[in-house]
Amino acid sequence: MATHSDIEExxxxxxxxxxxxxxxxxxxxxxxxxxxxxxxxxxAILFALSALAWLLFSIVGTGxxxxxxxxxxxxxxxxxxxxxxxxxxxxxxxxxxxxxRVLQDTMYDLFPDVTERLEKxxxxxxxxxxxxxxxxxxxxxxxxxxxxxTVTVTVPTSDQVDQLLKGYIDRTQPxxxxxxxxxxxxxxxxxxERGIIKKKFNTILFTKPDSRDPELAGIAGAVVGSMxxxxxxxxxxxxxxxxxxxxxxxxxxxNRWTDLIEININNLAAVPSIVFGLxxxxxxxxxxxLHRSIPLVGGMVLALRAFPTIVVAxxxxxxxxxxxxxxxxxxxxxxHTQAVFQQKLPLAAPGILTGSIIAMAQVxxxxxxxxxxxxxxxxxxxxxxxxxxxxxxxxxxxxxxxSAERAWSERTAAAIIVLxxxxxxxxxxxxxxxxxxxxxx
Amino acid sequence: xxxxxxxxxxxxxxxxxxxxxxxxxxxxDIPDRGVTAFIGPSGCGKSTFLRTxxxxxxxxxxxxxxGLINMDGQDIYDKxxxxxxxxARVGMVFQKPNPFPKSIYDNVAYGPKIHGLxxxxxxxxxxxxxxxxxxxxxxxxxxxxxxxxxxxSGGQQQRLVIARAIAVNPEVILMDEPASALDPIATARLxxxxxxxxxxxxxxxxxxxxxxxxxxxxxxxxxxxxxxxEYDATEKIFTNPGDSRTQDYITGRTG
Numbered sequence: 001m002a003t004h005s006d007i008e009e010x011x012x013x014x015x016x017x018x019x020x021x022x023x024x025x026x027x028x029x030x031x032x033x034x035x036x037x038x039x040x041x042x043x044a045i046l047f048a049l050s051a052l053a054w055l056l057f058s059i060v061g062t063g064x065x066x067x068x069x070x071x072x073x074x075x076x077x078x079x080x081x082x083x084x085x086x087x088x089x090x091x092x093x094x095x096x097x098x099x100x101r102v103l104q105d106t107m108y109d110l111f112p113d114v115t116e117r118l119e120k121x122x123x124x125x126x127x128x129x130x131x132x133x134x135x136x137x138x139x140x141x142x143x144x145x146x147x148x149x150t151v152t153v154t155v156p157t158s159d160q161v162d163q164l165l166k167g168y169i170d171r172t173q174p175x176x177x178x179x180x181x182x183x184x185x186x187x188x189x190x191x192x193e194r195g196i197i198k199k200k201f202n203t204i205l206f207t208k209p210d211s212r213d214p215e216l217a218g219i220a221g222a223v224v225g226s227m228x229x230x231x232x233x234x235x236x237x238x239x240x241x242x243x244x245x246x247x248x249x250x251x252x253x254x255n256r257w258t259d260l261i262e263i264n265i266n267n268l269a270a271v272p273s274i275v276f277g278l279x280x281x282x283x284x285x286x287x288x289x290l291h292r293s294i295p296l297v298g299g300m301v302l303a304l305r306a307f308p309t310i311v312v313a314x315x316x317x318x319x320x321x322x323x324x325x326x327x328x329x330x331x332x333x334x335x336h337t338q339a340v341f342q343q344k345l346p347l348a349a350p351g352i353l354t355g356s357i358i359a360m361a362q363v364x365x366x367x368x369x370x371x372x373x374x375x376x377x378x379x380x381x382x383x384x385x386x387x388x389x390x391x392x393x394x395x396x397x398x399x400x401x402x403s404a405e406r407a408w409s410e411r412t413a414a415a416i417i418v419l420x421x422x423x424x425x426x427x428x429x430x431x432x433x434x435x436x437x438x439x440x441x
Numbered sequence: 442x443x444x445x446x447x448x449x450x451x452x453x454x455x456x457x458x459x460x461x462x463x464x465x466x467x468x469x470d471i472p473d474r475g476v477t478a479f480i481g482p483s484g485c486g487k488s489t490f491l492r493t494x495x496x497x498x499x500x501x502x503x504x505x506x507x508g509l510i511n512m513d514g515q516d517i518y519d520k521x522x523x524x525x526x527x528x529a530r531v532g533m534v535f536q537k538p539n540p541f542p543k544s545i546y547d548n549v550a551y552g553p554k555i556h557g558l559x560x561x562x563x564x565x566x567x568x569x570x571x572x573x574x575x576x577x578x579x580x581x582x583x584x585x586x587x588x589x590x591x592x593x594s595g596g597q598q599q600r601l602v603i604a605r606a607i608a609v610n611p612e613v614i615l616m617d618e619p620a621s622a623l624d625p626i627a628t629a630r631l632x633x634x635x636x637x638x639x640x641x642x643x644x645x646x647x648x649x650x651x652x653x654x655x656x657x658x659x660x661x662x663x664x665x666x667x668x669x670x671e672y673d674a675t676e677k678i679f680t681n682p683g684d685s686r687t688q689d690y691i692t693g694r695t696g
Binding site for chain 1: 495497500502525526527528529532533535537539540541542551552555556602605606609
């Protein structure tokens with residue numbers, strides 16, 4: 001068969017025939033290649049999306065039930081002979097009264113035919129003993145005149161009752177293999193019929209700090225702690241990061257030292273985050289003597305973590321501003337500093353802000369360094385300031401995921417949902433801010 | 442060419458980028474009023490030379506200027522001279538319109554503001570209006586001074602940049618291919634504006650368009666490979682060039 005080179009230059013008709021023939025044949029394999037590439041692309045996207053869908057489905061599927069909880073509405077008789085046998089109305093003394101006994105009597109009164117000690121114990125186990133006694137104690141402490149009266153309290157059921165009613169405990173299993181006895185199941189059924197047990201929105205999850213009892217545990221302490229950490233990390237990392245980037249890009253002399261610094265900042269982004277935790281432990285806690293477990297230290301440690309991200313984002317944004325604007329300012333007699341701060345930085349600001357918010361989203365999800373500085377502690381109070389012991393949302397998730405009871409796993413998933421929602425909101429904010437600021441250009 | 446009372450006197454001006462010498466010793470005198478055009482093929486050094494007049498080469502890493510450039514008898518590369526003050530005297534218009542991403546008003550007011558030229562808003566308002574009028578833009582933008590300068594058309598943007606330069610009240614305006622990004626109509630407006638401005642300012646324009654140089658300039662300098670080949674009245678350059686390389690370039694045989 002003739003090849004291209006065989007054909008004389010002036011034999012244009014044959015040449016174009018041959019071209020047509022070969023190009024057509026080649027076209028088919030070209031089209032096939034392109035089609036295969038598109039197919040791969042779609043398959044990859046489909047795979048990623050289904051992985052994401054699976055993740056969301058499994059987390060939301062496990063977690064959404066935690067947003068509701070079963071509560072008992074009890075009429076508690078505040079028997080004076082039990083709470084204050086000596087007739088005192090001193091709130092301090094009333095604190096130590098036997099509220100458990102009051103609660104026990106209330107429960108026993110619901111089923112007067114229960115007399116056996118063991119049975120009584122099982123019956124009492126239906127309520128969240130520590131949560132309910134705490135609630136009654138607080139009521140009496142605030143208003144001692146309630147003693148002798150009957151008050152209505154709404155207290156969570158025990159986590160086992162809650163799990164049973166949510167269908168997580170298999171009733172068909174033999175009694176010995178489940179944590180709720182047949183007798184208890186009967187009682188629960190009766191209480192539900194009588195309207196004493198009702199499912200409600202789980203406000204405890206959002207308003208209370210951590211607790212040993214799952215039915216009393218909430219993420220409020222962790223969310224507040226995380227917010228403090230993010231704000232502190234932002235306040236430290238943004239000025240330092242933007243300042244370093246500006247200096248390195250605009251003002252620093254270009255020599256071996258600045259090259260070295262640049263390489264090291266870029267490498268910093270790749271340092272495992274737990275190393276930052278160790279650094280924070282050494283500097284802030286051991287050397288500077290700050291307390292463990294406080295958001296201030298957490299924020300400063302994570303500011304180190306966010307620093308390289310912000311530097312890289314700032315430098316990229318600064319470089320994306322064309323030289324025209326700076327030259328324009330310089331040609332009018334602006335000094336270099338004026339041109340950078342008055343013209344270049346405002347143009348780079350959307351990119352810097354977006355990068356910083358993404359860095360803050362990273363900070364919000366960071367767990368390992370916080371473990372190193374003791375933010376893994378069991379904290380049962382919502383922190384009031386950045387100097388109070390606190391935990392953080394991802395650490396809380398880590399702590400809860402380690403607990404055995406079924407009730408913890410739904411709360412773990414619920415906390416993850418909240419964390420993801422906050423992250424989505426932060427990323428949305430970054431996109432919104434960027435679009436808004438860029439429109440002004 | 443003999444120039445009376447030149448604005449700039451340049452002797453043996455050389456510019457190095459690192460080890461590369463981009464300009465090999467330029468001697469030229471630029472008159473105080475009127476338009477001087479620099480022409481020549483790409484890479485001949487005409488833009489580099491233009492940027493020596495307001496020391497914009499200082500901002501380029503590795504660029505070094507040697508030789509003498511006197512402006513009104515004063516060496517502009519004198520160590521005691523602050524380039525910031527020099528650039529208030531020598532304005533510049535770039536190839537690509539580069540208004541700041543701010544309002545039209547703020548664009549014009551930026552220069553006077555950084556130099557502290559006005560006191561009070563009324564004075565600034567008057568200066569902005571005067572500058573926009575001189576740049577022939579006032580009638581088009583007087584009702585939208587607060588809208589962004591980047592929203593104007595290319596030709597309007599270029600005139601806004603000229604107004605911005607005029608606002609500092611410079612003595613010289615450097616123009617680096619100011620019409621290369623404009624359509625023919627906007628170019629014609631710009632050239633008409635240059636004709637008006639040359640009464641007041643010393644204008645040096647770098648252009649790729651020989652027709653433009655012929656239309657707007659009084660004197661023309663032809664650069665080739667980092668050297669000034671020929672410098673004369675524009676009419677002479679385009680009708681009766683003294684050097685064969687100039688001849689080849691303007692007739693389209695090189696470049």
